[in-house]
Amino acid sequence: MEQLSEDSRASTKKILPIILATAIFMQMLDSTVLNTSLPTIARDLNESPLNMQNAIISYVLTLALFMPVSGFLADKFGTKKIFIFAQVLFIVGSLFCSLSHNLTELVIARMLQGVGGSLLTPVGKLALIKTFPKNELLKAMNFAIVPALIGPVLGPLVGGYMVDYLSWHWIFLINIPIGALGILLSLKYMPDFKSTIIDFDLKGFLIFAAASLLLSIALELFGNTVHISPVLLTLMLGFLMMYFYYRHAAKDNNPIFPLNLFQVRTFRVGIVGNLATRLGISSVPLLLPMMIQIAYGQSAVISGWIVAPMALTAMFAKSAVIRILDVFGYRRTLMVNTFMIGILICCMAIPTVSTSIYWYMPIIAALGFFNSIQFTSMNSISIADLRQYHTSSGNSLASVNQQLAIGFGVAFGLIVLKVFQGDVKLIHNEIHNAFRYTFLVIGGLTILSGFVFRRLHFKDGENMRSA
Incomplete structure (x- = not known):
């Protein structure tokens, strides 16, 4: 420097x-x-x-x-x-x-x-x-x-x-x-x-970039096609390239993403936790405004205002998250916080189509608060124990993982919605019920993802907390 x-x-x-x-x-x-x-x-x-x-x-x-x-x-x-x-x-x-x-x-x-x-x-x-x-x-x-x-x-x-x-x-x-x-x-x-x-690992970069590209294409296809075969083929090719990268990194002296990054427990849990948790969280900002416009017949601006409290409470949580982590530690904070987010997402399934849309505002406000704690905690624990020589590669891999996790979350939410939308008997030909069942599924998945953070030690992340 x-x-x-x-x-x-x-x-x-x-x-x-x-x-x-x-x-x-x-x-x-x-x-x-x-x-x-x-x-x-x-x-x-x-x-x-x-x-x-x-x-x-x-x-x-x-x-x-x-x-x-x-x-x-x-x-x-x-x-x-x-x-x-x-x-x-x-x-x-x-x-x-x-x-x-x-x-x-x-x-x-x-x-x-x-x-x-x-x-x-x-x-x-x-x-x-x-x-x-x-x-x-x-x-x-x-x-x-x-x-x-x-x-x-x-x-x-x-x-x-x-x-x-x-x-x-x-x-x-x-x-x-x-x-x-x-x-x-x-x-x-x-x-x-x-x-x-x-020293740049060109071969590793090309393999990993191909894997990221194929997975991203698969995620985009999930939301925009009715034909599942090309999507699954692209997804399988993406995971196959990931396997080829694993084989390459195991042999190369200086791979772009060293495999020993995953020997660091906090990094490993942070990466897996980010991926698992965002499967549920990422689709909410898309699904809720969509439901308000489609099921309730409101405008895009109205749906935007319903979701707006999330931004306000996210800023309030900014001042609380450090104190929370100081008192409870990363392990307990991330587990309980993930459970709370999952429960709040499930609560979005409670209102019927005749209920006022403003019922969602307190839920979304609370969700913004807990999301803020979640993302700060997950992102910081991922890099808590990385050595200096792993900082660049670990940070890049965490960014790629986060991008793919958001994509997987949005795609998963849309797939679940389409599945329920196609079951006319289950939803009684009412589109709002398809959204309700979708919120229950992704909320339940978010609750289960909280158990990923059990792998953390209760003292993990102490070096990240206030002196």
């Missing part, structure tokens, strides 16, 4: 979480704002709304392809250069998105955004991990993670208003001032960490 004075180091510690939070907010807002606006963009570009899914898929696939290489690029060229480069790419991609005259131009611009997005969060988080000692890292990460919670909630709301009162172009143009602020702060405050070990 470049040499810093005490004053500079103190300033960096204050501003760095804000820089990362800005990048995460820009990225999360952009990915969720687009969902609300696809029909409007489709009309303007003279395209079918069904074809517009390519604008989302292209971004997700680019993320999956380039995220694994983020750690290597940061180690070779420095966290500062790569992070600023990622922000520039994201801004340029956003500008080109707003200037698109057809779907092809929009897809190419979204891919450019995806390259920037694939580096933004992992590299920013890596700089955070290397800047703060373990006992201060939780507080910094806790601040930076809030936009990841409020972005998916505010996205549909902001998108709805922008499309109604401005134009869809502003969905992308809003990224330019946010990104410009991030670049200005990064030029002055982003630390520049490099590594002396820069």
Whole structure:
């Protein structure tokens, strides 16, 4: 790292979480704002709304392809250069998105955004991990993670208003001032960490990237096709490539993701817990607004306001999570918190179609609070015991895992909904009942996923807690 004075180091510690939070907010807002606006963009570009899914898929696939290489690029060229480069790419991609005259131009611009997005969060988080000692890292990460919670909630709301009162172009143009602020702060405050070990495992990267790409394609196909055979084939090929990567990493001296990462218990539990828990949690921000619009016949803006309390309580939880972890520890906090989230998701199945939609607001508010605790705890325990030489690869792998976990969660929620929707006798030809049963299934799965955290020792994560 470049040499810093005490004053500079103190300033960096204050501003760095804000820089990362800005990048995460820009990225999360952009990915969720687009969902609300696809029909409007489709009309303007003279395209079918069904074809517009390519604008989302292209971004997700680019993320999956380039995220694994983020750690290597940061180690070779420095966290500062790569992070600023990622922000520039994201801004340029956003500008080109707003200037698109057809779907092809929009897809190419979204891919450019995806390259920037694939580096933004992992590299920013890596700089955070290397800047703060373990006992201060939780507080910094806790601040930076809030936009990841409020972005998916505010996205549909902001998108709805922008499309109604401005134009869809502003969905992308809003990224330019946010990104410009991030670049200005990064030029002055982003630390520049490099590594002396820069041997790149090209073969491992290609195998792992192919696996991530195939799994991401399978997840996108799950939500957009009625033919299950190509989806299962793609999924099987993805897992086959994962097996080939395992074989490669077992023999290679310097694989892109070393297998001995999984010998670290806290990392292993954090990765598995993230994947298992997000199977239930990730689909809620999609399913609840969908239910309010389809079953209750409300507008996108109304559904956005119903979900909005989640963002507010997520910010309140920010100040409580450190105290909770100090008192109860990671093991007990993650187990009980996961159970609470599962129970709250199940509670969404209680209201009937004749019940007021405002019944959901206290549930969603409580869910935002516990989600905030969950994500901060899971993300910090994953890197709690990583050695210095494992930080870059472990952080990159955690980011890839999180991206795939969110995709699996959304796909799983949609599959369960389609299964119940097709059983007319069970749901009594009432679409609202299909949503209710879906919430029961994903809530029950979330409760069961809490047992993953039993593998933690009661003292795990002590080095992450307040001194």
